[in-house]
Amino acid sequence: MSGNLDYFFFPESVAVVGASKTPGKVGYELLRNLTEFYRGEIYPVNPTADEILGLKAYPSIKAIPDRVDVAVISVPAEKVLEAVVDAGEAGVKGLIVISGGFKEVGHEGAEREKKLVETVRKYKMRLIGPNCVGVYVPKSGMNTLFLPKTRQGFPPHGHIAFVSQSGAFGSAVLDWAALRGLGMSKFVSYGNKADVDDDDLLEYLKKDPDTRVITMYIEGVEDGKSFFKALRDTTPVKPVVILKSGRTEAGARAASSHTGALAGQDKVYDAAFKQAGVLRAHGMEELFDMALALALQPPSHGPRVAVLTVGGGSGVMATDALSDLGLQVPRLSDVTVEKLRRVLLPIASPYNPVDVTGSARDEHLIQAAEILMKSGEVDVILWLPYYIVPGVTEKLNPEFIKLVNEINNTLQHPIPIVGVATGGSYTVKYSAEAESMGIPMYLSPERAAKAVKALVDYGNWLKTTGKFSEYIENLRKRLPQ
């Protein structure tokens, strides 16, 4: 059923049905975004215009002389069906129906949606939507969102795919991701998911070479069994992190008025997610904090964490946060403590947390990391560099990361590194640099601890499914050595 949905994300040509000449209207703003991002052919469809935004306009899809891969439809609900028939007869492959006025508005809308799906099937097309904001693909520039660039940011290309049942939340997340510098491979808002649904997208994204981690915001699914199967098929290959709302009774009631979704018993979802190896997030920040670590770092082979810190207080908070999540911060062996003592300052604390203190210099952090990684006593390193202290210089990031990569190339189970840098502009600059070099960086120990937990949980899941080594092998093929 799913087939290859590539044409939705990398179409050669796109028609915009409902293209408008009036700034502020969805049909104008959407077309304008498309002209600014997308590099393929664009055909505005509007029966009363000859030209819009410098592009020749057509009265209908059938009137377009060339092949159209995808038709984006933004006309009143009662006119959608006509446009869909038109698209079907013109040989369009994929439809993205932005228009609302379907299942989400009650009985009449549900009937309309049923006819819509029948027509789509009849012409062997596929449909994203209705009642959605569609797709955004940085790599191809395919972009059906209708908020102007002046209000809404769009993130760069990266390795996180994001599927959202809520269009408004999806837009806000893209906007936030742009500011955060979080790269995305594909964004899909599928609204009522009348045709293309979670299962289809999981199957597609599982094979998508640009996607390393799949993130989803969902309020409910119709066919739980099929969803579970799709998840179960995907998670041994790629991590799936899900933010499922409507968790509480009041939340479920809210979800039902929002998308008409049956939020279902949360316990059922929770158990199913656990059995399918899904990592569950409880908010946007957690969703992407987890995804970032999974996109940049290998999964962890165990739960033993070394806390390597410049600030004692943050080391204590990190230890609390890790312990809260059931992770271990084991005291190091006497041999390792002795090795650390030899390279660190006399005032440093060589146990775990390894507190190099605010008087430390770059080399103390680097030498401590080397000793910890080679000790065989820890599986993950949580790194708190405090870029502001006098002894930490601009050489720390490149030298630290070079060392980490070199050692990890020699280890059977590479040791993931997760970073914390609490601070202002100076810190943010160096934190972003570390992240661009592959280390996920967080503002607080608590958020980083959840990212560590995701790496440990996913590592555990890969071990359970017997896929740990295969995953690491693929990672080594992919990453620059």
Add this chain to the structure above:
Amino acid sequence: MSGNLDYFFFPESVAVVGASKTPGKVGYELLRNLTEFYRGEIYPVNPTADEILGLKAYPSIKAIPDRVDVAVISVPAEKVLEAVVDAGEAGVKGLIVISGGFKEVGHEGAEREKKLVETVRKYKMRLIGPNCVGVYVPKSGMNTLFLPKTRQGFPPHGHIAFVSQSGAFGSAVLDWAALRGLGMSKFVSYGNKADVDDDDLLEYLKKDPDTRVITMYIEGVEDGKSFFKALRDTTPVKPVVILKSGRTEAGARAASSHTGALAGQDKVYDAAFKQAGVLRAHGMEELFDMALALALQPPSHGPRVAVLTVGGGSGVMATDALSDLGLQVPRLSDVTVEKLRRVLLPIASPYNPVDVTGSARDEHLIQAAEILMKSGEVDVILWLPYYIVPGVTEKLNPEFIKLVNEINNTLQHPIPIVGVATGGSYTVKYSAEAESMGIPMYLSPERAAKAVKALVDYGNWLKTTGKFSEYIENLRKRLPQ
């Protein structure tokens, strides 16, 4: 014992013992910060220099011809006592000892600290430290931190006081607060708290007119009973939010190697905090998320929350987050639903969450807020404006906030407003504007929910202590009407 510690925060003159001519040294950087922030008299003390950073230097404190309010001491540990005797004889009131090498380094250091305290008491001085970064007061410019402005940011004046047992964490928080635009009244890092301790600072900050909320990072206290009493005295007057680390077994071990603090049984702290009306935070973001709401908004008279949202998905997530914390998101009465239906778009959802939808305009949010505030059915409003949608304009913040303030002036129990705006640059700009007008704004519903919980919990505490009405009265005197 405590007396008035004003001279530490608003000294007329400060001596810097250990002032240095060498950039990069603590004694130089500290003096430089002081010259850049502080507007009183500064006297560098250095036996081998005549002048430092354009200021006349003195060989000892006693050699300074004028009165010295505070001596900041940054010399090696073994030379501290001599400087302290000198200060005592010169009639200095307050000492801030930055130097480490005391209780935190073991037996010898503990002996040294004991002598230090004896000397301080003998001369009837007060001491902040040793082993600390001291104080930062935006209003007076008193600043004993030694990281340069190029690395570390300093927040503007505001109404949150922050007391930190960890100097490095304290510095990082100031830096983060500067970037976040979070105003502070006073920052105190008291290190080993050999003399001025939590109790003294609580007593001082309780009376401090610039401080509306007291935040603390602590790893442990020596005299639990006395601390509890100080907390119990303070919380009916001002909210106290505490981030106490060393909560877990591993964390307590880490805290003990950090400051030698006895982290104690966390359950004991937790129970004491509850009995003393302290709000407990579990991380930096939570600490200041809670403090911000308490500094800007009145406490809530009850647990009933209205969720007023432009985005359906975020409304669901907000409802989940509020429910998780034991707060209510009650369905509104038929009368209120009908009133909302009359002013909102047909596609809006008038229950609770009140989802005005992404097609809403400013007036829908404003009219809905008015109906909710006057309904008597809710105690708090969680507001999710989604600044990016087309119908929301630059008029929303001023008009919304004007209305809210007008209605709150007529209510016996004012209704606090907490906001959520998930997004990028455009959103951040309008979010900062709303905050400058008095509405605390958060990036995610989960973080905002914790802020709402703080307002509800503090309101509850004030009701328990019989101080609710008095607190609201004081608030009304203070706030511009």
